[in-house]
Amino acid sequence: MRIGELSKATGVSIRSLRYYEEQGLISSQRMANGYRDYHSFSAEQVKTIQFYLSLGLTTEQIAGFLHCVMTSKEAFCREIMPVYRSKLKEVSEQIELLQAIKANLEERISHILSENPEMEMNENGNETDQT
Known part of the structure; x- marks a missing residue:
């Protein structure tokens, strides 16, 4: 999915999505035309990032445990x-x-x-x- 589609699917601005990518919270592949291509799993990642931001956490803090909470229950992420x-x-x-x-x-x-x-x-x- 392209960045505009991810933005629509999550309600998060394209600018924020680019920032999340710069911070290493989400990733994309570059298509031949240079456009970003995000995995469909990225929408769930972005929604999870938004949840943790709503708790007042920083992207740096989120980066420290995001992979764990995306693959395990939060209760199992030390x-x-x-x-x-x-x-x-x-x-x-x-x-x-x-x-x-x-x-x-x-x-x-x-x-x-x-x-x-x-x-x-x-x-x-x-x-x-x-x-």
Whole structure:
């Protein structure tokens, strides 16, 4: 299948498919006219890549275990657990940071409203004119 067909079959842009190929995540054969020719299995690979990208993993991380998950069940791929644990730690740290920022913003809003109770916000967070 040609790159345009693979793009249509997976919903992934041609530019992204070329990037995946540059990263070694998918491969193609070159036809006599220079066009890329992808195996029908490539559509499943691309969908698998998209799934792991949706988990926040990088193409470099995915490259470390893609072959294994394409040939075995994920549960049997030892390479994946350290990646998952690392990503979970990273996400947890980001959540903690965002919660701290949220608490600080709530405190600032409360402080401002305690000093100036006439200042009210509409549902979009914009000041409303109370005059």
